[in-house]
Structure formats: C-alpha cells, structure tokens
Amino acid sequence: MSSADDTGEQLAFIRETVRKARPRTWRGALPAEHLPVARVVVDKGLLHLDQFFDYAVPATMAEEALPGVRVRVRFGARVVASGRREGGELHDGFIVERRADSDYKGPLAPLAQVLSPEQVLTPALLRLCRTVADRYAGSLADVLQLAVPPRHAAAEAEPSPPPLPSPAAPEPGSWSRYPQGPDYLAALTAGHAPRAVWTALPGPTWPEEIARAVAATLAGGRGALVVLPDGKAAARVDAALTALLGPGRHTALTADLGPRERYRHWLSVSRGSVRAVIGTRAAMFAPVRDLGLVVVWSDGDGNHSDPRAPHPHVREVALLRAAEEGAGVLLGGLSVTVEAAQLLRTGWARPLAAERETVRATAPRVRTVTDLDQARDAAAQSARLPGPAWEAAREALTRGPVLVQVPRRGYVPRLACARCREPARCRHCVGPLEARSSGGVLECAWCGQSEAQWHCGECGSFRLRAQVVGARRTAEELGKAFPRVPVWTSGRDSVLPAVSGEPALVISTPGAEPVAEGGYAAALLLDGWALLGRPDLRAGEEALRLWMAAAGLVRPAGEGGTVVVVAEPTARPVQALVRWDPAGHAALELQERAQLHFPPVSRMASVTGAPHAVADLVSLIRLPEGTDVLGPVPAPGGRGEELERALLRVAPGQGAALAAALKAAQIARVALRTPDPVKVRIDPPDIG
Template identity: 45%
Template sequence: MTAQGPEQPTLPGLPPPAVRARAAGVRARTSETGQPLAEDLPIARVCVDVPPAHLDRLFDYTVPQSMAAEAVPGVRVKVRFGAQDVDGYVIERVAATDHEGRLVALRKIVSPQPVLTPEVAGLARRVADYYAGSMTDVLRLAVPPRLARVETEEPVAAPAPPATGTVTEELVAAWSDVRGGEAYLRRLAAGESPRAVWSALPASRERGGWPAALAAAASAVLRSGRGALLVVPDARDVELLAEALVAVGVAEWSREGATSAPGLGPAASFVRLTADAGPTPRYRSFLAALRGGARVVVGTRAAAFAPVADLGLVVCWDDVDPMHQERRAPYPHVREVLALRSEQTGCAVLVGSVSRSIHAQALVESGWARELVADRATVRARTPRVQALTSVEVAREGAAGAARLPGAAWQAMTAGLRDGPVLVQVPRAGYLPVVACVRCREAARCGVCTGPLSLTGARATPQCAWCGALAGGWSCPECSATGLRSVRVGSDRTAEELGRAFPGVPVRSSGARSAAGVLASVPSSPALVVATPGAEPVVEGGYSVGVLLDAAVSTNHVGLYTDQEALHRWLSAAALVRPSTEGGRVLLVGDAAPIPTNALVRWDPVGMASRELDERVELSLPPAARIASVSGDRHAVDAFLARLHLPEGGSVLGPVDVDPDQVPRDGAPGSTRRSVARTTGTLEAPVRAVVRVPVGRGRELARAMAGVLAVASAKRETGLVSVVLDPKEMV
C-alpha cells in the first residue's frame, strides 16, 4: 500500500514479481516462476559448466520448495545461464545472497545422488587455482559421467572398520629392508599422517616388491579406521596392486559384499577406478567409494580425486611415469594433486618409485617429506649386476664392437637363456620407424607433408609417420636412388633379428604396437622377451639377463627431464631382473649420457636426483622455480604479458617463434579451454614466452595469470592464448 492508494504490481492472472534475497537477510518468498521458495536456506551456490575464464566462479540460484529436499550440496542440476540450459553442481546452500539483481531458480535436479563431496569440491578449487585453470575443467576429471541405472542399485551397507592400531609381522616384513619403513607403517596404523618419499627395491623371492609394500601400507591405514587412495600409472599396475591387496586380506568390493581379513572390519574392501574398465564398472566403483562401501581405491590418474571416506593415506606410485600427467586442461600431475589433497585433509602421503624424480627429491630436501631408502649393502644384495657396454668397453672386439648387439651382450644372452627368460628393452616401437636413402643417406620424407617415412614390415610400402600417405614410388630428391636403409630400428625388427640370431628360442614381443599387445606376464621358461619402455612383462622369479639396447637414443635429445626419464626407463626394466646374488645381469648397450649411465651402474637414482636438483637451484630451473608457458598469436601474447603483474623475482623469457603445430587450439586434442577467444583463421607467426618465478611465488603467479585470462575473456579480445603452468619443457 502507498499514500496514493493500492498498487497493482502486475496484470491479473500473472504471478507476482520475486522478492530479491539480499545479503541483509531478506528472504525471497517466490521464484521468478511464482513457485514458493525453500523455507530453509533458499539460495543455492552452483558451479556452472561454462568455459569462459571470467565465469569461473559460483553463481547464486533460488531453490523452489519442491526441490528443497533434493537440492543438497553435491548434486547435479540443470540451470538457466543466458539463453541456454547448462549443467552444474550445487556447492552449498545459504540463507542470503549478495547479488543485487533478480535470481533465477534451479531448473532441474538431474539426480538426487550427491556425487561431489565437499572435500573433492574444495580439492577441485585448489587444483584449478594451482594451475590457473577453471573449476569446471577439474570437475570433468574428478566426477565420471552419470549412469542412472547404476545409481538405482541398492548400496551395500558397510560399517566403519574398527581401529585396532596394530600391524602384523607379515605387514612389517614388506618394509623391513627400508630404513624407517617399519616406523612409517606403525605410525599409519596409529592414526598419524607421515609424509614420505620412498625408493623401492626390486622384488625378491621372500618379498613381493612394491605391490606388497603398498598393500601393507593400505592395510595399516585401515587398522587406524581410515581409508586409503593408491594411484598407479596404468591398468597393469592396478592389477598387480589388486592381487597384493587380496593377499593381505583386503577383499575386492562387489555388489554382493566382500569378506575381509579378521581385524579389518567388513568395510575393508577396495575398488578399481580406471578408464579402461568402461563407464558402468567405473561409475559403480565410484559410487561404492562415495557411499562408504569400500575404504580403499586403486586406480589411474583420475582416481586422485576419488571420494574416499575418512582419507588417511594417498599414494603416488612411480611419479616419473608420463601417464601421471593429465592430457586435458589444466594438465594437473597426480603427485601435485595428492600433495594438495594432503595439505587440505591432513592425510599421510607416500610418493614411491624404483627411481627418484627431481620433484620428489625437492620434497625431501625442503623438509616437506621424509626419505625412505635402503642401505647400500641391501641395495647391492637386491639388485642385479649392471654393466655399461659403451664404445670404449667394446673397442677390443674390433669391427664387431660396432654392431647393434656386441659380442659381450650376445654371450650374456646365450648364457642367460640356459636359466630362464632374457629381457631386451628397445626404446622405439614398430619395425623401421626412421629410414633414409640407401645411397646418400638423406632422410626419406613424404612428398605430401614432408613427414618422415617409415616401414611397418619387411615387405611393406613406405608410409608417412605424420599423414599416413603411402610412398610406393619414392625416389630420393638428392640422388634419385629408390632404395631405403634403416636409421632407427624398432622393437618388431629387433624381435625378427633376434629370432634369426637365436634359432629355436621362442621370441615374445610386448608393446602397444605389437601384434600381441602389452603382455602382463610371461612364463619363466627360456625365451627372448622384446619390449618397449613401460611394456615389460613380469616373470615369476625374475629375468636371468636384461639387455637395454640403443641407450644413446634415450639421451640424445635436449630436454629438462631427458636424463631423469632415461634412468627411469632403465631402472624399471632392470628391476625385473634377478639380483646379483642369483646371477642376474643387466647390460646397457650404447653411448648414452654419462650421468644417467653412472647412476644406473651404481643403482643410485637418489644421488643423481640430488645432483640435478642442486644444478636446478643454481640455474633457477624447475622445481627450484615455477614456470608457465604462454603461447599463441603474437599480438595476443604481447597483450597478455603487458597486462601480467609478475610476483617479486619473476622474469619473462621470449617470446620466440614456434611451430604452429605446437600451439594448442581451443577444442583440439590437448588444447586448453583457457584461450582468450576463438579464431576462425589460421595462426600467423605463433610465438611462445616462458614466465619464471621463484618456487615460493608459484601460487601468486597462478593467481595473476588466471586474473589476466579472466580480464581478456570478459573483454572478448581476439586472438588465441594458451597458458600451461608447469609445462614439461621450456622450449
């Protein structure tokens, strides 16, 4: 009512206008559709799935009374954003809003099942801020797609396991060869949260190797009444770890229930979270962990966000493996995600590998984590004897020493085949991945795209490795010769050559491109096993001999992590060979870089990582500094750098011209969604700049870059800018 008389706010038959909910606490009575609002906490704060960088924040929506019971934090919803309906997650419910305009109501509850826990939502925000990304990009990695049929399945009741706080002698035995290992295990069982970096040794006949040790750690955490999250590089490692968990009494979860060992409780079961499992098993396992049916999650990199109840331990096994680096924006690494999760929840951390990454060494030297290593006597007893067959070592063989398989390696393989299988690691897959002119030795290239030609078999037609075009009538543009010779030999050609050199001996190939694919294991009978790095199958009792061919290929390119990755590949294969006390031998063939070669011979990955870290500190390179790559159109990159306020001690290197193929486009595989704007034309003269700051200012750099991207996105500036924090390389 007013002094002039009654006021008609709307036409007859239409709903009255909504009353805005203000920060002062004035409640909205109805939504814009006229529906009454929820009596309690009528405002939902929603993370809306929209790509622009300046919209990376929560938006307020009103909650109709009809949705009040189901619109709880963590549920999937449909909301109106602009002129379209988009997906989102309810993050929280509040009583009032700061928004001055009219609020729109939630359109639909997609599912009443809360799939985003407050812990995982907070972790997604932390990861997005750490990598200057958006929360919606991280949530795509964290929450699998919905399957309505799986959500309707009855959850298995699982009470919390009792907290006994004790560990058995069998569990302690898995860590007895590591200094501080038993103490670490007992602290986990007592409910404490120690952080450690572990250098694992090869498996022995008495101990099951790294899977048994990680299973023992998970069992110890369960005895404290908490859960565990174990992240490994690939599905083969998931299978090995699953077998080890069953061996210590942690059963695999199923819809019918699982029976665990005495003292662990009925909820002491585990689930697998891998992309290879398929949508239905993956979502079912996700819900089992979410609902508390399983207290242990084993999986690959996306499992780092798994909703484990009462999380007590996070494990990153083999952090050097490239499979731990996410291929989608904002490109997080599992090691960093789990470190952020530990800081958020206060849980224990274990970063383990047979090698030692420079980043893990930085965690040790900064005091953030403790080191778990064996003494030198134990290392010598548990590892094979390693010999480097460089050109100097084989010079006495004369011309035969220049062969790809020197006489010393041939003799060692012949002797090894009497006792068991022999492992041969080849750094390149395929048959002849690189070929050249037989006369002038000029590299053979495709006539369509100038890509390198390769051969997939002995009688195959040359084919381009880039565009796939066949080059049946190829002739050298320099000398007109039509013959080809090998420049690089792949695993398939190596297996063919070894089959001729060792007649009557079975030859098995393991690799993503091999006919049999990646072999999980092979029999312990004498055979030659040819494998590419990361595809080496396991054999019971270990290989008698390991031969690492073409060692120079692994270290002949320039990169920040070339030596680290080469040593990791060699150690991972050598760890499958029997110890020297049982006659195990490893031969490194080729003139590789001296630093990783010496580290392999001494079996000292920690020493090499410490030396590399000292050099990085002097040169202000990662991990002693934090870097970001800014690439795209020159004018857009220049505008981005001009607007960027660097933290104290920061510097910019470049920009310099780069290959257009190295700049990710929005929507393309490997591209970032954090581009300034889409462009319809092709990139002209793309450039890249590297921004570097001290490691202590890394999060300030991420905030500054996210702010610049948001401003450019809000202004709809043209041009493409791709920002990647912690890129693998600076060039």
C-alpha cells in the same frame, strides 16, 4: 459467519500475505520457504565464468536440492521487452550451498531439475578442486569434470554394502629390509601422518609393500589412496591387497572398468563403504573419508600428468590433499624424481631407503656397451646387437626369459641417410619419414604423404638407415638370430601383463614390460642414446626411470641376473644405473636445476599459440616482480603449424601469483574477443 469460516478466511489471508512477501522467480514459481537460494557451480569450463551462480529453489525441490547434488539449470537467459527472462540453454551443475538470500538483486531463475539426490560433491572435494583449479590457472568446472565421474542411474540405485571393521595391524614383512620401514608402518597405525620418499628395492615385492602400508593405515582407523601410472601396476597392487586383507576392504578405480562399474566403485568410496582406493590418474580425486595416507607410485611417469585442462599432476594433487587433510605421504618408485629430491632437501619428507648392502644383494649386475662394439659373429650382426649384448642374451636364454627394451614401437619409426646421417624428411611438410612395414613405401609421420623416390638432399645418396629400430623390427631380427626361441612383443597396441619363466625373448617398449615368473634372466636396454639425446630438460631423469623399471624385473646378481645397457658409459644416468643409485642422480640433477633456476627450484608456465596471440597474452599479463620471460621460440611438436611457445619463470613462493596473472590475462582476451586461442600450462612436463 461461523468461527470455522473466520478461521478459513484468516488462513487464506495469511497464505496470501506470505505468498506476496516471498520472493518469486522469474518464471513465477514459488521458492522454498527455508533457504530458498541455491548457489551452483555450472558445468561451463570457461575462465570468465569461473564463479558460482545463484538460482531459486522451487518448493517442489526443497527436500532434494541439497548441497553436493547434481542439478540442471538454465544458463544465458535473455530479457525480453516485457522485462521477463526467456530462453537459456540447459546445463548440468552442482549445488555448493543453500542460502537464505542472494547477492544478486534481480529475480532468480529456478533450478530446472534435480538430477539425483546423491550428494557427490562433498565440501572436502569442493575445496580440493578449487585449490587445484587455482594452482593450475584453470576453472573449477574443468577440475570437477576430472574429479566426479559421470552419473549412471542404474549404479546409483544399487545399495552399497556396510563398511567392514578395521583390520589388525600387519606385520612389517619385506618392509624390514628398510631401516625405517617398520617405524613408518607403526606411525600410520598410530594415526600419525609420516611423509616419505621411498626408493623401492628392485624385485617383485613393491606391490605387497604398498598393500602393507595401506593395511597399517586402515588398522589405525583412517582411509588410504594409492595412485599408479597404469592399469598393469594397479592390478598388481589390487592382487596384493586382496591377498593381504581379503575382499571388501578396498576398491579399484581404473579406466577399463566401464562407466557403470567405475561409478559404482566410486559411490562405494563416497558413501563410506570402503576406505581404501587404488587406481590410475583420475583416482587422485577419489573422495576417501578420513584420509590418512596417499601413495603415488613412480611419480615421474608421464601418465600421472593429465592431458586435459587444466593438466593437474597426480603428485602435486597428492601433496595438496595431504596438506589439507592431514594425511601421510608415500612417494615411491625404483627411481627418484627431482621433485622428490626437492622435498627431501627442504625437509618436507624423509627418505625411506635400504642400506647399500641390501641394494647390492637385490639388484642385478649392470654392464655397459656402446652400439659401436659390434660382434664378429654374423648372427650378432644380423640381430643388430653389440657383441656383449648378444653374448649375454645367448647365455641367459639357457636359464630363462630375456627382456629387450626398445625405445620405439612399430617397425622403423625414423630413417636417415646411410652415408651422411641426415634425417629423411618429407618433401611436402618437412616431417620425418618412416617405414611402417617391411618392404613398404616411406610415409610421412606428420602429413601421411608417401615417398617412393626418396634421395638425400645433402649428399644425393639413395640408401637409408634406421635411426632407431622399432619393436616389431627388433623382434623380426632377433627371431632370425635365435630361431628356436619364442619371441613375444609388448607395446601400446598389445601390452602383455606377464610371461612365464621359460626361455623366450620379450621385446617391449618402455613402460610395457611384462612381469616374468621368477624374474628375467637378463635384460638388454637398446638405443640408449635415443632416450638420452631427447631435447628435454628431463631426458636423463626419464631415461634412468625407464631403465630402472625394466632392470627391476631382472633377477638379482646373485642368481645370475644381468642387465646390458647400450649407451655411452660415462653418461650420468648410465653411471647411476650401474651403481643403482637413483637418489644420488636426483640430488645432482636438483643441484644443476638450482644453478640454472629451473623447476622444481622455480615455478614455470608455458604459453603456446600463434606468434601474435602469444605476444598478445604476454602483453596483458601483470607478471609478478622478477619474472623471467624465456622466448618465444618455435613450439615443439608443432607439425608444420606456425606455433610459438614462451616460458614464464618465477621464484619459489610466486607460483600462485603467476597462475592468477595468467588466468586474468586469459579472461581479458575473452573480453577483448581475441580470435586465436592460447594454451597455458602450469609446470609443463616437456621443457626443452
């Protein structure tokens, strides 16, 4: 036999020996020679499956199956009589690690497919998602669905442009109106991580001020992230950044981009092409490289709380990212939340506010009236306005547009008996009745049943009155009172981004107020009692935030800007609006919360479900020592369903233990095959 034959036999012998020595997968495929095990997080948002699973990496996928890529795996395979595994559903997932071996001693299923070689799940993003899942008693898979957008192959195939060099440090501009403003920008440029609660001055300059903070961070060689409550605010900051830095240095992540464009923008951030991101709620997870600043505008806005499990809040995610990545923080808004006041009280953040003289020079004049102060003028009465509010609107319309904020949309959302003020209820489900059009029949807001022959069950009256009149009805009435003035409406169905500076009436629901060119001449804030009377711990804080957001669009008092708020003048939020002192209001609210042991002084979780299910879950929880159980009581918004809610309250520092206990109890319910679901929410936004 020739030496060549000897060599061939030896090589064949070696290959066969290696083949037998290397672990096989249960399908018989040969694994990769180097790091043959892939640890995968599978896209199954079930708490009892919130762990990593090991899969074999086939040799054919060894080069592409890298940490961070999307893969498809079989999950839930069964063992047949021969000992082989078969079946199992295909699920998407992410590789989080390549390993030399596995803790699982049996044969490993192979990866079914590498969906893309793009490494979208970075180690920093994985750590953040794990931290958020633990804080909110959720699963990592659920958080990853919020953090990583769905793949779009066409967008992934497009190359991202190279990053632009860092810009020059910006001038302070309008930040000079704040005593600490220039120093804050200088600290960002120097690469420091300043943390501030920013009480922004009223007027149109806050988008430019955010843009300058982002520019200062980029000048220091680090990245910036700005999260805003809605697309309208994001568009204003987008325009300000483009005007200051030009195109190509930042990208926007908003829901209206569409799947392809949003993923393309997200990839430009993940690949490092841009280092500044602005966007709405989902942008809180944007993988900005070398993060140096996180900005959250109007952190009390409800849009910052994700309605999908596990319901993370933008502010809390921002604070977690800042602590993990050593970034600066800027919590800004025209108002101040109690959570921001808590950060100031503990010294975690510093205040960033203007002097009182500057506030007085930029804020509008605020007047208070009650809805009992009706004018004798027939036009004012038909417009459903108190006399001073009607006079203010008539005078301001000679100088520019007038904003009218109505705390409800639609026509007449809620009705009551005109004689005894008893709320009008549905005979079928006891839900509230409403009139959705002029002259239309009454309909139930819960079950949709119509009510043509309503009469009051308390006094027998057949006459109705509106508890709160909606935006469309208000626009109709004001149009009659001011027949030669254009009337615009802005609400959930149609939000106006901006209006001209010409005289007009702009009827808007809270949060949908368009920006007026040159500012509004006046603003009327109607039905203040509807906001203050909500059965919620945050009612006063939320009312002040909504009022200040609208009043901040009005011209300064020196230019004739006037705000009329129709509410009880002695109410604390009303007085804070008159003085334009949101920080003082937040400090007093925090003081009361501390006395009552309510968040943010304590940590709280809500448990909502059928009565027996809530009791079952509470009995399974190994509560931290000193936990207070409040309730259970009927759940708000149950709409006729028999739901109860219990609140669990713990002292500061025990929030992580409470979240872990709730998660363990939910897993125990799954193991016991309990049928009725229970909704668990950490830091619920609607504490009644």
